[in-house]
Amino acid sequence: MKSALGFLVAAKRCEIHGLEQLEITSGLVKGVSELVHMLQKERGVSNVYLASAGRRFAAQRLERVEASVAAEAAARERFLQLDTDSGRMAGGVRLFSRIAYVLHGLDALPALRSRVAGRTLGVEEATRSFTELIAGLMAVVFEAADIAADPAVSRALVALFNFMQGKELAGQERAAGAAGFAAGHFEATEQQRLTHLIDAQDRCFQIFVEFADPTLRTIWRNAHTSPAIAEVERMRRIACAASTAPVAAEASERWFECTTSRIDAMRQVEDCATNALLHLCEAKLLEARSDLHDHKRFLDALSALGGQSAAPLAVFFDKSATSAPTPEGDATGLVEADGLSPKLGRSVLDLMQLQSQRLQDMSDELNTARAALNERKLVERAKGLLMSRRGLSEDEAYKLLRQTAMDQHRRLVDVAEATLSLAEFLKPD
Amino acid sequence: MKSALGFLVAAKRCEIHGLEQLEITSGLVKGVSELVHMLQKERGVSNVYLASAGRRFAAQRLERVEASVAAEAAARERFLQLDTDSGRMAGGVRLFSRIAYVLHGLDALPALRSRVAGRTLGVEEATRSFTELIAGLMAVVFEAADIAADPAVSRALVALFNFMQGKELAGQERAAGAAGFAAGHFEATEQQRLTHLIDAQDRCFQIFVEFADPTLRTIWRNAHTSPAIAEVERMRRIACAASTAPVAAEASERWFECTTSRIDAMRQVEDCATNALLHLCEAKLLEARSDLHDHKRFLDALSALGGQSAAPLAVFFDKSATSAPTPEGDATGLVEADGLSPKLGRSVLDLMQLQSQRLQDMSDELNTARAALNERKLVERAKGLLMSRRGLSEDEAYKLLRQTAMDQHRRLVDVAEATLSLAEFLKPD
Numbered sequence: 012m013k014s015a016l017g018f019l020v021a022a023k024r025c026e027i028h029g030l031e032q033l034e035i036t037s038g039l040v041k042g043v044s045e046l047v048h049m050l051q052k053e054r055g056v057s058n059v060y061l062a063s064a065g066r067r068f069a070a071q072r073l074e075r076v077e078a079s080v081a082a083e084a085a086a087r088e089r090f091l092q093l094d095t096d097s098g099r100m101a102g103g104v105r106l107f108s109r110i111a112y113v114l115h116g117l118d119a120l121p122a123l124r125s126r127v128a129g130r131t132l133g134v135e136e137a138t139r140s141f142t143e144l145i146a147g148l149m150a151v152v153f154e155a156a157d158i159a160a161d162p163a164v165s166r167a168l169v170a171l172f173n174f175m176q177g178k179e180l181a182g183q184e185r186a187a188g189a190a191g192f193a194a195g196h197f198e199a200t201e202q203q204r205l206t207h208l209i210d211a212q213d214r215c216f217q218i219f220v221e222f223a224d225p226t227l228r229t230i231w232r233n234a235h236t237s238p239a240i241a242e243v244e245r246m247r248r249i250a251c252a253a254s255t256a257p258v259a260a261e262a263s264e265r266w267f268e269c270t271t272s273r274i275d276a277m278r279q280v281e282d283c284a285t286n287a288l289l290h291l292c293e294a295k296l297l298e299a300r301s302d303l304h305d306h307k308r309f310l311d312a313l314s315a316l317g318g319q320s321a322a323p324l325a326v327f328f329d330k331s332a333t334s335a336p337t338p339e340g341d342a343t344g345l346v347e348a349d350g351l352s353p354k355l356g357r358s359v360l361d362l363m364q365l366q367s368q369r370l371q372d373m374s375d376e377l378n379t380a381r382a383a384l385n386e387r388k389l390v391e392r393a394k395g396l397l398m399s400r401r402g403l404s405e406d407e408a409y410k411l412l413r414q415t416a417m418d419q420h421r422r423l424v425d426v427a428e429a430t431l432s433l434a435e436f437l438k439p440d
Numbered sequence: 441m442k443s444a445l446g447f448l449v450a451a452k453r454c455e456i457h458g459l460e461q462l463e464i465t466s467g468l469v470k471g472v473s474e475l476v477h478m479l480q481k482e483r484g485v486s487n488v489y490l491a492s493a494g495r496r497f498a499a500q501r502l503e504r505v506e507a508s509v510a511a512e513a514a515a516r517e518r519f520l521q522l523d524t525d526s527g528r529m530a531g532g533v534r535l536f537s538r539i540a541y542v543l544h545g546l547d548a549l550p551a552l553r554s555r556v557a558g559r560t561l562g563v564e565e566a567t568r569s570f571t572e573l574i575a576g577l578m579a580v581v582f583e584a585a586d587i588a589a590d591p592a593v594s595r596a597l598v599a600l601f602n603f604m605q606g607k608e609l610a611g612q613e614r615a616a617g618a619a620g621f622a623a624g625h626f627e628a629t630e631q632q633r634l635t636h637l638i639d640a641q642d643r644c645f646q647i648f649v650e651f652a653d654p655t656l657r658t659i660w661r662n663a664h665t666s667p668a669i670a671e672v673e674r675m676r677r678i679a680c681a682a683s684t685a686p687v688a689a690e691a692s693e694r695w696f697e698c699t700t701s702r703i704d705a706m707r708q709v710e711d712c713a714t715n716a717l718l719h720l721c722e723a724k725l726l727e728a729r730s731d732l733h734d735h736k737r738f739l740d741a742l743s744a745l746g747g748q749s750a751a752p753l754a755v756f757f758d759k760s761a762t763s764a765p766t767p768e769g770d771a772t773g774l775v776e777a778d779g780l781s782p783k784l785g786r787s788v789l790d791l792m793q794l795q796s797q798r799l800q801d802m803s804d805e806l807n808t809a810r811a812a813l814n815e816r817k818l819v820e821r822a823k824g825l826l827m828s829r830r831g832l833s834e835d836e837a838y839k840l841l842r843q844t845a846m847d848q849h850r851r852l853v854d855v856a857e858a859t860l861s862l863a864e865f866l867k868p869d
Binding site for chain 1: 442443444445446447448450451452453454455456457458519520524525526527528529530532533534535536537539540541543544545547548551552569572589757789792795796799803807814
């Protein structure tokens with residue numbers, strides 16, 4: 012088995028194992044996306060409950076807590092399915108570290124909920140706590156996307172991650188808008204924050220559209236034409252208008268309703284995306300297993316030829332011989348059709364060259380998908396650096412990066428990279 | 441064990457397993473570098489043997505063949521040590537595919553040698569065959585470098601890969617120069633090829649110096665000041681001079697000698713580099729195992745506290761509490777010193793934040809090392825594209841890329857990337 016072809020079979024076996032792991036992490040991503048959705052809803056009702064001094068949403072909050080607890084149990088079940096004992100999970104170092112952080116946060120949820128119930132913490136602190144936990148869960152999805160070694164699955168995960176991120180920003184927009192409408196007016200900084208959340212959502216959904224498959228794109232476009240979306244846009248305009256006229260207090264409820272139905276529509280798209288991801292993994296696995304089967308038949312046929320098999324391999328150095336293109340799955344045909352040695356040797360070489368080309372293509376596609384993940388991370392980190400070192404708001408930091416990129420005709424990610432490399436120059440004044 | 445800390449332990453276990461694999465692949469890289477060196481020597485004497493119509497180096501060639509065969513057996517032994525059965529080797533898909541290709545080539549070596557012995561093939565074809573096999577072996581080293589998930593090991597492998605590549609180009613320069621000196625003069629295209637090989641070597645050694653540790657850099661600088669180097673430079677000048685004056689025929693032997701002693705000096709540096717790599721893996725493993733031990737003690741101490749352990753975790757959401765910096769290795773101290781719950785909770789959080797920071801730093805360093813690998817690959821591919829689509833020589837293609845980068849004030853790798861993205865525009869005229 013340790014012949015050249017034996018190693019090709021071993022490579023295929025690694026591919027299959029990688030896909031099996033991806034199937035498990037994709038299931039985990041599905042569980043995490045459900046939990047995130049429930050926590051987003053719980054965050055929403057907890058806010059209203061706290062802001063109304065416990066007069067509103069008391070019963071709804073308990074319902075939401077129950078739903079969150081169920082989703083948490085399901086997600087924990089997914090975590091337990093991971094192979095934590097062998098130390099052989101690809102990307103396990105990062106994924107498990109993120110999960111550890113999340114579990115730590117989930118362990119602290121009951122205490123957080125008691126404080127919400129007893130109203131011993133403010134709206135902002137409650138929001139921040141839920142948001143932080145959700146960010147931890149998003150980091151788990153990020154690592155799952157980064158582990159994926161199959162380009163198609165990687166693309167699907169990059170699309171899903173960005174969609175989830177966009178949806179989370181939509182949830183933050185809902186909270187920020189609800190607070191402003193309830194207060195009856197928006198301060199300039201609140202308007203800036205809203206604008207920033209809207210821009211950031213747009214970027215996420217752009218990347219989603221870029222990496223999602225056509226079916227998902229269509230589902231997303233259809234979800235985007237509902238009447239609720241138009242209402243959200245109308246109220247966004249009111250919130251961000253320069254006018255200082257007070258907004259009607261009941262607008263708060265309308266805002267909460269239309270943004271909620273927008274987010275619920277997103278949840279349906281997200282659901283389609285996670286299911287499509289699981290199906291994709293299954294299809295890829297079937298394909299790889301069938302390839303392995305073909306490889307093995309080819310190998311068996313080769314062994315059956317016995318001593319003959321050494322000579323034809325000499326064609327390795329004789330590239331001048333012409334050869335018909337050989338579809339990889341059909342490689343066995345060459346053995347069954349005739350035992351002609353040089354032809355057999357060539358077909359082994361063809362198999363290798365096909366594999367080499369395939370690896371190159373996969374590597375290119377993977378790099379593209381991962382670049383999209385990393386660019387996001389770089390921009391976030393550059394923003395964070397500007398915020399902490401120059402005391403800018405998130406919105407101002409992003410605008411500064413974007414303006415610099417436009418002025419210098421450079422890509423946003425290049426400016427972000429340059430910013431990070433100049434961290435030392437950015438000491439607080 | 442499936443608590444937050446349990447997952448941290450699992451992450452550490454993955455790190456250890458990854459390092460164990462790296463130790464094996466580093467041993468493999470050592471074996472491959474020895475085999476490459478032997479094949480380079482065999483290529484050299486085979487050339488002289490063929491060029492002299494079998495009159496020179498007949499005995500030396502047989503010695504070199506014997507040495508190559510021994511190195512091949514040792515390398516095959518390394519391949520056998522890889523975990524090919526479980527399908528769980530990280531990066532196995534690519535590594536095993538490259539090894540399959542190499543084994544295919546090694547199987548064909550005896551036939552190649554018979555043709556050399558019987559002088560039924562030309563110098564060029566023999567050179568090309570050995571060079572192709574060596575390129576396949578270099579691809580194995582490349583994949584090993586790309587798999588490495590530890591930044592320090594990754595840097596060491598990137599340095600080693602570039603060094604080996606530089607040494608291989610030095611071997612090609614030796615062959616090209618020997619042919620020219622033997623013929624008594626250099627054609628313009630031969631001079632271009634020499635210049636290209638010299639430039640390409642320089643780039644490889646620059647990257648080596650950038651990524652090698654200080655000790656290796658010093659060893660390399662010292663090796664670079666030998667008298668043989670000065671002689672190589674002098675003869676390079678003669679070979680590349682514009683003058684059409686014929687060069688003395690005996691210069692061929694002088695050239696072969698001084699370039700050979702330069703390459704032998706390189707081999708010693710390479711030997712130090714592979715040994716340093718193995719030691720680095722060992723040291724990293726020791727460190728990670730000691731961390732795991734500490735993590736486990738911490739976890740045991742936490743379990744011993746029993747029911748108490750749930751409450752302190754609530755500090756997850758309470759970042760305001762101050763906390764002294766906790767060196768990761770010393771985390772157990774907090775449990776032994778006092779059982780104070782909030783402090784314990786904080787120390788868990790500190791551990792996670794340290795881990796998170798560490799992952800971020802590792803990821804940045806890894807990206808830098810991998811970027812160096814990928815940039816090389818991109819430039820090579822852009823060059824190949826220009827060669828096949830525009831009928832340029834390797835040297836012309838490289839010059840075109842470099843000139844474009846200089847004219848547009850862009851990095852070479854950006855021009856290479858742009859070239860590849862415009863592949864469709866580059867159809868043959």
